[in-house]
Amino acid sequence: MAPSGPRSIKRGCQRVLYWIPVLFIALIVAWSYYAYVLQLCIESIEDTGEKVVYLLAYHAIFIMFVWAYWQTIFTKPMNPLKEFQLSHSDKELLEREDRGESQQEILRRIAKDLPIYTRTNSGAIRFCDRCQLLKPDRCHHCSVCDKCILKMDHHCPWVNNCVGFSNYKFFMLFLAYSLLYCLFITATDLRYFIKFWTKGLPDTQAKFHILFLFFSASMFSVSLASLFIYHCWLVCKNRSTLEAVRAPVFRHGTDKNGFSLGFTKNFLQVFGDEAKYWPVPVSSSSGDGCSFPTCLVNLDPEQLSSPSGSSSASKSAAEGRQFPSKPLRESQSRLLISTSSWSESEGAADKDKKGASNPVMTIENEA
Numbered sequence: 001m002a003p004s005g006p007r008s009i010k011r012g013c014q015r016v017l018y019w020i021p022v023l024f025i026a027l028i029v030a031w032s033y034y035a036y037v038l039q040l041c042i043e044s045i046e047d048t049g050e051k052v053v054y055l056l057a058y059h060a061i062f063i064m065f066v067w068a069y070w071q072t073i074f075t076k077p078m079n080p081l082k083e084f085q086l087s088h089s090d091k092e093l094l095e096r097e098d099r100g101e102s103q104q105e106i107l108r109r110i111a112k113d114l115p116i117y118t119r120t121n122s123g124a125i126r127f128c129d130r131c132q133l134l135k136p137d138r139c140h141h142c143s144v145c146d147k148c149i150l151k152m153d154h155h156c157p158w159v160n161n162c163v164g165f166s167n168y169k170f171f172m173l174f175l176a177y178s179l180l181y182c183l184f185i186t187a188t189d190l191r192y193f194i195k196f197w198t199k200g201l202p203d204t205q206a207k208f209h210i211l212f213l214f215f216s217a218s219m220f221s222v223s224l225a226s227l228f229i230y231h232c233w234l235v236c237k238n239r240s241t242l243e244a245v246r247a248p249v250f251r252h253g254t255d256k257n258g259f260s261l262g263f264t265k266n267f268l269q270v271f272g273d274e275a276k277y278w279p280v281p282v283s284s285s286s287g288d289g290c291s292f293p294t295c296l297v298n299l300d301p302e303q304l305s306s307p308s309g310s311s312s313a314s315k316s317a318a319e320g321r322q323f324p325s326k327p328l329r330e331s332q333s334r335l336l337i338s339t340s341s342w343s344e345s346e347g348a349a350d351k352d353k354k355g356a357s358n359p360v361m362t363i364e365n366e367a
Helices: 004-018 020-042 048-074 088-096 100-111 168-197 206-237 241-245 263-271 310-321 330-357 359-366
Strands: 140-142 147-149 154-156 161-163
Touching: 004 020, 020 048, 020 168, 020 206, 048 161, 048 168, 088 100, 168 206, 168 263, 206 241, 206 263
Parallel strands: none
Antiparallel strands: 140 147, 154 161
16 A cells, blocks of 8 residues: 555656647647747738738638647547456456466457457457456557557657547547648748848847748648658558557458558548548547458358358358447448448359359259
8 A cells, every 4th residue: 555655646747747748739839829920920921911811821720720639639538348348257257267278268258249350469369457358459558548449549649648549530630730730831931931031021029930930830841741641541541550560460360451441431430421520620430449340251250150151150240240239320330331231242243153154053953
């Protein structure tokens, strides 16, 4: 009990320190607002029309940028549902077993009714000792948050939050609007930046704000552009940063494209089906974060009720994807439903092809 006091003080200090990068960004944004609005637009630009246009466009971008940043910071990461947590009896049973194989048998039994298709590198069920739960696909434990995060991408110090299923769309919009914010400042400040070197600006403190505003905006533009392009590539491939570093392991082995459904469906999985919500920092992502459609056709033999035919296997696989039992919104569940319909249509097409290529055999069977 004694070390609990110092440990809690240490953790409290860490929480305060984690907010320093966010405070740094907030101070830079506040200064950029002062420098652009007051020093550049109001003090330095003489043309009224140009001033009004710049201020209107700037504030539109600024509002969207701050809104997306706020959502990324304060949207709580989603944790696995209670169905993935071990019951009290399962915990006791797991603790009594010393051998790893016996523990895996228990975990396999629990995972049988859950939509879990990924494994560890050794082929074992993914289990979190700290959270005492079976990890859903694409879920990882964050050492900073000390929680399992659904579809974890990374822990970002600049937002002091885990970027995952619940706020990945907000993070993408934050990168997009922050890049647009910096590019807009760089483009509109360039003319007055040139005037600074040609002695075309009056000798006031505004010229130094204009100088540093251009330098800071252009430098941030380069770093933000590279990060935004990288995450656009991840969205197109339907991968997280963790999955790009280490590809997910399925039952048949490692597959870096296991969750990729094609560009359009990958995009819709992050931004949702309704286009009007794509540029707005409101929740519209498809799915529940616990189960994801895959492009794989390999079925888990442990999750099949009987090996007596492909039709029963397809049925059980489709039932496994309808998780949880609570119905999702139509816009969220469309991606999950479409996967099973692909496999059914492909199977029907294969049967038609075989029937067309073997007409003699068909006639003999009918006879």
